[in-house]
Amino acid sequence: MARTLIRANAGFLARHPWQLAMVFLGVGIGVAVIVAVDLANASARKAFLLSMDTLTGQATHQVVGGPAGIDEAVYVRLRVEEGIGAIAPVVEGYVEVSGRTLRVLGIDPFAEQEIRSFTTRLDEEGTAEAENVFAAFLTRPGAAVLAATTAARLDLATGDEFEVIAAGRAERAVLVGTYAAAGADDLLTVDIATAQAWFGREGRLSRIDVRLPADEDGAKARFAAALPSDTTLLSAAGRTQSTADMSNAFMTNLTAMSLLALLVGLFLIYNSVSFSVLQRRGLIGVLRALGVTRAQVFRIVLAEAEQRGLVAAAAGVAFGVWLGERLLALVAQSINDFYFRVTVTDVAIGGLSLAKGVAAGVGAALAGALVPAVEAAGFRPRLALARSVLERRTGNLLPVVTAAGVILVLAAILLVAVSGRSLVAGLTAVFMLILGVALCVPLAVGRLSARAAPLFGRAGGVIARLAVSDIAAGLSRTGVAIVALAVAVAATIGVSVMVDSFRGSVADWLTGTLSADVYAGVERGSLAPGLVAAFRATPGVAAMSTTRRAWLEDEGGRTELRVLGMVPESRTGIELLEAADDVWTAFGNADVVLVSEPYAYRNRVGTGSVLSLRTGAGEAGFRVAGVYQSYDINASAILMSRSTYDRHFDDPRVDSVGLYLEPGIDPDRVIAALEALAEGTQELVIDSNRNIRELSLAIFDRTFRITDVLYWLALGVAMIGILGAMLALQLERARDLAILRAVGMTPRQLGAMIVLQTAVIGLFAGLAAIPLGTAMAWLLIDVINRRAFGWQIDMSVGPEILLSSTLFAILAAVLAGLYPARRAATSVPALAMREE
């Protein structure tokens, strides 16, 4: 039975292919965005985990040291005196090769076998005689091995010499072999001697990889006991996890945005299914007269939606895979900029991601079809459902729907209040808010259009009046269209306000922070020791501050330790949010530190707290003398004065300097002088504070490009929704429109009426979007960003954002209304009147 019915419907759909197209777009785009984001996230994560897995090999633990790494004598002692096997020394760093950043893994091939296999398992093809490779690897400075894929990408063949830029210095390298290891993309394996020489890390190791027996509890304790106090033994899996976790907030936010696209898509599905039910109200009436039950009609509509949802979801998944590949580059870029190096070349198509997409698509299709299915089931036999009946029913439902909306909004507020620091709860609240407001919109629109109709009538005559009052009359269609557009526009407002506020705060912060006139540093490295003194002595330089960015690592993950060699001038560069009275006197002399605001938020510390840090002489306590503002993404930073650092750590390196110029000195002249000093020693990044500020903001903007993409997609879905709603309205009211034409309305007037109607729909959506968007912005700034990153951002809502987004809503609506207007204007009144 159902099969026959569906077949009857199939014939109908075949005659109305664009309806299918609409479901396809609604479900398809929503699913595509979900799948794309999920795939991009999962691929980036998977690539990271795979590369970590490859790098970690069989190591269960890793010995890490302080900012200066580990004394290589520790490793030798463990091997020779303690007789410990299954340990391998590693010197790591990054180099640039032909503009590509490669991770350098400096190893001792003799120690590799029990830890990693890929480093010494070379391809036979393209690799010279094995024993020569072995001898070259050990004895030839710069001898390197690459994954075959990376070598191909760099256009390198075995035997080729090439240049690497390590810590600003050009070094010679030669490719002696390739391996075919998974997860070894953009990884340059060299002998530990080469790595030490390239990075100027003679005598030091980055870490020691350790394989401890899994079943022996005492092994770890015994091993740890053999380590000096400035090193610590960490679980390899834990280190990978804590690195991966750094990007969790970022990825959660992306997923939330993809859900928004589906949410908007839901409205579209509702529109489309309602539309198709309406179109067939005659057919359904006949079926009912023939004895088809309500339940069967209900099931048919749902089954049809499910079928279409499934097909559309499948198409969406395919599109999502395509989109995911494009999105991946953006995601990987953001992760590389801020979290960790990840090389992803291909989307890893995970079954789970695809299944999620299909489930979301079918679920959305069913959810969207539910209300129309109830409607259809309510059709009386042979009696074409009068528009008025449907609208009356909608009218009766409105108070219930609105009440539910209000409850949802209240629940969202409550959730924010009670959920503490949970990011997921914050995002849930955002969605509850959107849904809640969405449910309130139809009632508001009904009231508003009823009130506005006379006004429009007075200004624009009967056509304008009709156009506006029709919105209220067709609320079951228009309401949903307005909601879809309002949500999309509100999201635009919310995110724009958030990004603008954020950008403003960052810009102010940068202006304050960049207190020196000229900055000089090395990309991924430290300044050659002689240069620091030479820079200070450069004519025109009045004062110089120094910075070293060191990392401290323990079970909790990595924390940046920013070491400042301050001059009085640089104090203005630190915006203290709270501080002890003696902050500046103590900072230079006592064992005190400042912590960034995100650090304080995340670790729940404040002025007066005492932090325990692992120094060169073991754990030591440091009092927090203040909390400073920071929008750095590695924001969990601790600020320490150079003198305090030097008392506790044996690490004289300076990564960058800030130069304060004498009055009237041209920064460009000083920059030229600095470049001349560094010539031949090191390639430096030297720039004025203005350029750095601009560059930082450019990176900021790049990061949010991905949010732009997602919101454009949501808006596209909303526009299609309006198109669908307008077409549905026309279909339902074809007779009315035909009568209007018959009583003398010209096609042009009819078209104008419809365009005006959609413009008003856009206006309503824009108006509804303003409070919703502002509320979203607040949630994004004070709840989501705070919980995700610990930042506190000053919210600033510019009227131009609100105005432009309202105009944008109107424009989008008018655009979506053009086709329906044309269609209505060109329809033949006689045919339309005969339809019933």
Add this chain to the structure above:
Amino acid sequence: MRARLAGLFLAVSAIAVFAEDEPAGARRSELAELLQSDEGAAFARATAAREFVFPHDHGPHPGYRNEWWYFTGNLTDGAGRRFGFELTIFRFALAPDAPASPSAWRTNQVYIAHFAITDADGGRFLAAERFARGAVGLAGAVAEPFRVWVGDWQIAARGAPGSRERWRLSANDEDFAIALDLDALKTPVLNGVDGLSQKSAESGNASYYYSITRWDAAGTITLDGETFAVDGLAWLDREWSSSALGSDQQGWDWFALQLDDGSELMFYQLRRLDGSADPLSAGTWVAPDGRARHLARDEVDIEVTATWTSPAGGTYPAGWTLAVPSLALELAIEPVLADQELFTTVRYWEGAVDATGRQGAAPVGGRGYVELTGYADAVPAGR
């Protein structure tokens, strides 16, 4: 004499550390290339007799391509339980000169060590291998005070220097370990002609080769956590060279026998591909008073009396009669255990043996070590 073995270790270790698994045939061809390469020309070469100076020459000779400290010995515990041991440390130079680098890890010196225990009564043979670069203290050799080590395996002088060498040796793997005090009972003897041991007719294809053929050894052997107090005799072979291989050579059999009349006999027989003995095979007889006598190839007759086939392939000789008519010496030699094959990166047989026979009319017996190479490689390709 074990230049070829050393070369083989180097090449195959390189492959083991640094390449895909390859069939044995491929290894051999690469080996041949390595050992016949012209690079050898830049290394120091053993071209003429030299003066040996001790303890200086116990230390490394890094200008030569390869070198080793080769200890073997037969030990017994208080209950008469019989053990054999081998601890060998090889040094290889990957290039003639040490590369210049700011990093202490950069070196041309590589060390490999083999450690084996024969538990004759337990019927077990255990072996292990270590690799390390000769840098940053991970492995190395020093003449004074004498020490050669790879990780925590080492042979080193103990106490103040005296007229005879007093060393200590220690090594361990997961299930077995050894720690011995060694006291030289004889002074070093120079093998070959004044310590120059010619390997092929070509000049420079020779090694410097000396031995201390009798050491008093006492200490402990640990097997699976059980420690045995042991004592017995040990033998040290020292050799360094930059020799290349003769392409017609298949392997060799090396005998080091400590007889109970206080004399020792060392003899190596180079085997050619056609199965015949190379004329450059040679040996040394050390009298109880420590005087040494060179033995030429034609002074020694060796007959194989038994064979043993390795489960991994290859048939080794497993019993010999060895006769030196000029010394009126006739010995029957038998392994204390058939399977003393090392599955290190190069597969070879090195094991404790018993010798019984007579010198003139007087019965004579003894213990020793035999090394057999080139038999595993003789397995037909495809195995």
